[in-house]
Amino acid sequence: xxxxxxxxxxxxxxxxxxxxxxxxxxxxxxxxxxxxxxxxxxxxxxxxxxxxxxxxxxxxxxxxxxxxxxxxxxxxxxxxxxxxxxxxxxxxxxxxxxxxxxxxxxxxxxxxxxxxxxxxxxxxxxxxxxxxxxxxxxxxxxxxxxxxxxxxxxxxxxxxxxxxxxxxxxxxxxxxxxxxxxxxxxxxxxxxxxxxxxxxxxxxxxxxxxxxxxxxxxxxxxxxxxxxxxxxxxxxxxxxxxxxxxxxxxxxxxxxxxxxxxxxxxxxxxxxxxxxxxxxxxxxxxxxxxxxxxxxxxxxxxxxxxxxxxxxxxxxxxxxxxxxxxxxxxxxxxxxxxxxxxxxxxxxxxxxxxxxxxxxxxxxxxxxxxxxxxxxxxxxxxxxxxxxxxxxxxxxxxxxxxxxxx
Numbered sequence: 001x002x003x004x005x006x007x008x009x010x011x012x013x014x015x016x017x018x019x020x021x022x023x024x025x026x027x028x029x030x031x032x033x034x035x036x037x038x039x040x041x042x043x044x045x046x047x048x049x050x051x052x053x054x055x056x057x058x059x060x061x062x063x064x065x066x067x068x069x070x071x072x073x074x075x076x077x078x079x080x081x082x083x084x085x086x087x088x089x090x091x092x093x094x095x096x097x098x099x100x101x102x103x104x105x106x107x108x109x110x111x112x113x114x115x116x117x118x119x120x121x122x123x124x125x126x127x128x129x130x131x132x133x134x135x136x137x138x139x140x141x142x143x144x145x146x147x148x149x150x151x152x153x154x155x156x157x158x159x160x161x162x163x164x165x166x167x168x169x170x171x172x173x174x175x176x177x178x179x180x181x182x183x184x185x186x187x188x189x190x191x192x193x194x195x196x197x198x199x200x201x202x203x204x205x206x207x208x209x210x211x212x213x214x215x216x217x218x219x220x221x222x223x224x225x226x227x228x229x230x231x232x233x234x235x236x237x238x239x240x241x242x243x244x245x246x247x248x249x250x251x252x253x254x255x256x257x258x259x260x261x262x263x264x265x266x267x268x269x270x271x272x273x274x275x276x277x278x279x280x281x282x283x284x285x286x287x288x289x290x291x292x293x294x295x296x297x298x299x300x301x302x303x304x305x306x307x308x309x310x311x312x313x314x315x316x317x318x319x320x321x322x323x324x325x326x327x328x329x330x331x332x333x334x335x336x337x338x339x340x341x342x343x344x345x346x347x348x349x350x351x352x353x354x355x356x357x358x359x360x361x362x363x364x365x366x367x368x369x370x371x372x373x374x375x376x377x378x379x380x381x382x383x384x385x386x387x388x389x390x391x392x393x394x395x396x397x398x399x400x401x402x403x404x405x406x
Contacts, residue, residue: 043334045341051093061100065110068315072236073114075313076219079232079349083239083307084111087267087336088319089329090243095209097317098240099194108215108238112186115217126224133177133218134186136193139299140211141262144172147193147213162302169306177218190215210259212266212300213240230359233350237307241267241300244329269298270308271336277309278342313347316340 047067049059068084075082084107086094100106105113119130136147143159145151151158161173180186198210217236223229242263273293280291295305307314318337320330 041331041334043338045337061097061104061106061110064097065107065114068317069107069111069114071313072111072315073118075347076115076217076234076236077118077221079221079234079351080347081235081237081306081312081350083237083304083312083314084317085237085239085241085304085307085315086317086319087241087270088243088317088333089321089326090209092243092319092321092326092333094243094317094319095240097319098238099190108240109187109190111236111238112190112217113183115219116180116183116186129222129224131218131220131222132180134180134189135172135175135177135216135218136189136213137172137175137216138197138211138213139266139303140198141259142266142299144175144299144303145211146172146175147196148176148178148189150196162299164302169310170302172303209240209242210263212242212263214238214303215240231352235306235312235350237304237312239304241270244332266298266300269294269301270304271339272297273301273308274336274340274343278339280309281342281344307345309343309345311347311350312345314343314345 049064050057051059072082072084084098086098088094096106098106098108100109115132119132122128123130137160138145138147140159144162145159160175162170163173164170178185178189180189193213193215197213215238217238218233219236220231220233222231244264244267273295276291276293280293293309295301295308301308306312316337318333320326320333322330
């Protein structure tokens with residue numbers, strides 16, 4: 001389903017995750033609409049998973065976490081930003097993959113559990129300090145709501161404002177951040193957020209998510225060195241997108257129809273952004289032109305700006321349905337993921353710039369000292385040149401003193 005692809009110092013993943021059987025690399029039209037062999041579509045991904053019950057190739061949640069979640073944690077401890085988002089048709093298994101259920105935890109709970117465990121393993125000395133904060137938001141009808149705050153009603157004029165910091169990028173104003181010390185703290189916040197998330201029943205899904213949910217972890221590491229302390233801050237965005245849906249199939253109307261329209265609008269914008277970034281990444285450095293990336297056309301793409309073609313190591317999970325009636329949506333999802341695979345991100349370690357500059361200067365001084373020590377002849381020549389220059393200045397002064405007064 002998904003795949004790891006490294007180019008220089010970044011990677012972007014995309015792939016396929018299903019709750020039923022599917023063919024990840026070859027897709028054919030169902031018999032009722034199949035014409036000839038030209039209708040066969042071939043796609044390449046880094047990983048593909050079959051989640052058919054009782055299947056010999058069944059992929060458990062643990063396997064998906066080992067393939068994808070471990071890399072997210074590795075990136076976070078190295079000081080990089082990381083993002084995982086699931087995209088696909090409504091009812092195809094996005095929330096199952098990201099959240100799971102009580103008996104079988106998904107990616108988000110497993111990443112949280114493993115993060116706390118790794119912190120406990122490394123927090124055995126006073127040389128390093130860890131701080132973990134989480135926030136949980138949803139984007140409903142192009143407005144942002146805090147899932148960790150109780151609200152009585154969702155209004156057209158409600159929601160939180162999205163701002164953009166010149167250095168740190170887009171953020172949500174007044175979004176609550178909760179300091180956590182254990183996995184049970186995180187588990188409670190995840191449960192509270194999921195309980196507040198807006199869901200509704202449609203013809204295709206009894207518990208259809210009517211909003212995009214973003215669970216964010218701010219993870220900082222501080223080292224208290226004898227000479228100079230330093231800090232690294234990583235942000236992990238774990239995104240459960242609402243499913244794309246067709247009104248004629250879901251048979252929605254009224255408020256459900258408006259929700260679906262806003263969901264599809266944001267997903268179309270996401271697709272446009274991915275296509276523009278993929279096109280930009282495939283161009284030669286000498287022929288690259290200024291391509292407009294419409295991040296601000298949707299709140300979702302604006303908030304995920306760094307994760308899409310920016311400072312992040314990003315994984316895309318594409319979930320599909322094996323049903324014949326969903327052929328068009330399945331093909332669209334596979335193409336979507338295939339384009340995303342071409343995007344080149346530029347992740348960098350998030351470290352205090354002043355501390356980094358000081359450390360770089362200290363390293364340069366040390367390097368120059370070693371260079372002088374390893375080349376004593378050059379050092380003597382330099383000292384000799386300095387002495388000759390001093391003698392020359394002394395002789396010039398003597399000549400000046402001997403000139404007669406006018």
